[in-house]
Amino acid sequence: MKTSDLKNDRKESVLSLIGLKPEPSSGEWPVFTSAITAGFPSPADDYIENRIDLNEHLVQHKEATFFLRVQGDSMTGLGILNNDLLVVDRSLPIEDGNIVIAAIDGEFTVKQLVHSQKGYMLKAANPAYQDIIVGPEDDLEVWGVVRWAIHKLWP
Amino acid sequence: MALVNRSIALVDCNNFYASCERVFNPALKGKPIIILSNNDGCVIARSQEVKDLGIKMGVPWFKVQSLAKYHRISTFSSNYTLYADMSNRVMKIISEFCPDQEVYSIDECFLDLTGFKHLALTDYGQRIRSTINKFVGLPVCIGIGASKTLAKLANHLAKKRSFFDGVCDLNTVKQDALDGLFSEISVGEVWGVGRRTEKRLVELGIHTVLDLKRASPRALRKQFSVVMERTVRELNGESCIPLEEIAPPKKQLICSRGFGAPVFSLSALSEAVTSYITRAAEKLRCQRSVAAQVYVFIHTNPFKKKEPQYSPGRLVPLPEPTDDTRMLINTALAGLRSIYRPGFAYKKAGVLLDDLSPSGQQQKGLFDNMGTLQHSKSLMQAIDRINNAMGSGTIKFLGEGLEKQWKAKAEKKTRCYTTRIDEIPVAYAV
Numbered sequence: 001m002k003t004s005d006l007k008n009d010r011k012e013s014v015l016s017l018i019g020l021k022p023e024p025s026s027g028e029w030p031v032f033t034s035a036i037t038a039g040f041p042s043p044a045d046d047y048i049e050n051r052i053d054l055n056e057h058l059v060q061h062k063e064a065t066f067f068l069r070v071q072g073d074s075m076t077g078l079g080i081l082n083n084d085l086l087v088v089d090r091s092l093p094i095e096d097g098n099i100v101i102a103a104i105d106g107e108f109t110v111k112q113l114v115h116s117q118k119g120y121m122l123k124a125a126n127p128a129y130q131d132i133i134v135g136p137e138d139d140l141e142v143w144g145v146v147r148w149a150i151h152k153l154w155p
Numbered sequence: 156m157a158l159v160n161r162s163i164a165l166v167d168c169n170n171f172y173a174s175c176e177r178v179f180n181p182a183l184k185g186k187p188i189i190i191l192s193n194n195d196g197c198v199i200a201r202s203q204e205v206k207d208l209g210i211k212m213g214v215p216w217f218k219v220q221s222l223a224k225y226h227r228i229s230t231f232s233s234n235y236t237l238y239a240d241m242s243n244r245v246m247k248i249i250s251e252f253c254p255d256q257e258v259y260s261i262d263e264c265f266l267d268l269t270g271f272k273h274l275a276l277t278d279y280g281q282r283i284r285s286t287i288n289k290f291v292g293l294p295v296c297i298g299i300g301a302s303k304t305l306a307k308l309a310n311h312l313a314k315k316r317s318f319f320d321g322v323c324d325l326n327t328v329k330q331d332a333l334d335g336l337f338s339e340i341s342v343g344e345v346w347g348v349g350r351r352t353e354k355r356l357v358e359l360g361i362h363t364v365l366d367l368k369r370a371s372p373r374a375l376r377k378q379f380s381v382v383m384e385r386t387v388r389e390l391n392g393e394s395c396i397p398l399e400e401i402a403p404p405k406k407q408l409i410c411s412r413g414f415g416a417p418v419f420s421l422s423a424l425s426e427a428v429t430s431y432i433t434r435a436a437e438k439l440r441c442q443r444s445v446a447a448q449v450y451v452f453i454h455t456n457p458f459k460k461k462e463p464q465y466s467p468g469r470l471v472p473l474p475e476p477t478d479d480t481r482m483l484i485n486t487a488l489a490g491l492r493s494i495y496r497p498g499f500a501y502k503k504a505g506v507l508l509d510d511l512s513p514s515g516q517q518q519k520g521l522f523d524n525m526g527t528l529q530h531s532k533s534l535m536q537a538i539d540r541i542n543n544a545m546g547s548g549t550i551k552f553l554g555e556g557l558e559k560q561w562k563a564k565a566e567k568k569t570r571c572y573t574t575r576i577d578e579i580p581v582a583y584a585v
Contacts, residue, residue: 063247063290072585091290
């Protein structure tokens with residue numbers, strides 16, 4: 001393919017992206033207005049499926065889903081690293097063992113919610129950090145359940 | 156009279172703007188919050204704590220600034236990007252509960268629950284309420300009544316009387332109990348009764364909702380208008396105002412804003428007017444209308460009485476109705492040049508697109524160039540699509556200016572937590 005072809009290709013794909021096809025300039029209108037089929041019809045026509053859309057897979061309840069950014073490394077043991085993108089679904093029921101976003105001291109924190117005999121605990125997944133025991137007087141607000149942690153591997 | 160008593164619900168978010176800020180900033184829980192208008196001029200939203208302090212809606216910020224400091228009130232510039240997204244989420248969640256929905260404003264919507272009467276509607280309301288609270292963290296109250304006016308009153312009761320626990324269905328209240336409730340609410344709380352109407356009603360001896368309910372609709376129609384007659388009928392359980400599930404297109408579109416700092420030059424005013432008209436033109440195309448006239452106006456600051464005042468405006472007709480931003484900009488700027496006078500400190504500018512009609516219904520002119528019209532349509536479509544897909548302002552007219560030094564103040568705006576990937580909230584793992 002020549003460089004000029006490549007350029008034209010790109011130009012056309014940009015135009016089709018925004019829903020515009022390049023218009024032929026006046027004097028170049030074709031004589032026939034209906035298209036003429038030429039060549040062999042694609043054998044794949046009947047097998048076309050929609051391409052995978054990550055939005056559909058990562059987000060189940062659009063209205064209740066929010067994204068948060070991780071800061072810190074207290075959850076590395078569960079594969080949640082500094083700077084990861086969290087997909088948080090507020091519509092999910094909160095269950096024992098869930099990774100949750102909790103509001104503590106006016107900030108959001110990401111921890112594992114664990115129920116024990118002593119009550120609820122927000123568990124870190126890194127031995128360097130302490131767990132937070134939630135006492136009966138403490139006002140624990142679980143903001144949402146973390147459904148996915150997305151980790152960037154290549155800039 | 157209607158054969159079946161209708162069940163109209165009004166779902167209304169409590170202190171919507173302040174509540175939105177709280178969802179993303181847990182430190183604000185239980186703390187007083189004030190939201191300021193565009194340009195940080197006035198108080199436009201308050202949390203309950205601030206309402207309890209007696210700070211009124213709409214007061215200029217400078218008048219309550221020291222009070223706010225004393226009470227440690229958290230103050231924010233309005234973050235409409237965030238509020239709009241949260242509003243869309245709330246409305247979508249509600250629509251799953253009832254197909255007949257009229258989105259009445261950014262934080263309230265009417266539902267027609269008449270077909271849901273086999274359910275206990277108070278319980279159904281509580282389900283809507285708890286779902287919204289769980290999904291997006293916003294508190295709402297729900298009022299149900301046989302008409303929109305009654306639904307509004309029911310909502311007022313649901314908010315003010317803890318007895319109702321956030322959901323009040325007036326259809327379940329017995330007639331004499333209802334009259335008892337209505338005798339305790341002043342007539343000014345009725346939907347559509349403004350301050351001036353309230354004054355006139357009080358002069359006629361109508362002080363409470365009950366007084367208005369028992370008034371003669373015909374007599375009031377003569378004194379006021381057919382609107383007041385409808386209100387009385389609605390208070391008596393007759394649904395007269397239908398649900399508008401599809402918002403009718405607007406007849407006028409306005410875009411005006413105050414400047415962050417006074418503006419003196421024609422060039423800065425031109426930038427502002429170009430920006431506002433661009434925004435108005437986007438809204439115009441969004442509702443598939445064309446405008447036949449453009450009104451452009453500029454203001455000095457009326458609060459600075461010692462400074463010379465000049466507040467002109469001008470209506471400029473377009474050669475033919477259009478939705479083409481370029482045409483609208485040229486027309487508005489021509490209007491601006493004709494009213495601009497140097498030597499004044501301008502505080503505000505605005506544009507109004509007037510005489511709107513559905514696009515595509517215009518009579519074609521004898522000398523119209525069809526090619527040019529088609530070209531204009533394609534160009535505007537392309538601009539709108541790019542800006543929709545890649546963010547507002549991705550492609551814009553240079554006349555809007557690059558620096559925008561006149562731009563409104565929004566010094567205390569929180570981030571766009573839900574619409575910009577680099578502004579999402581932080582979850583600490585520490």
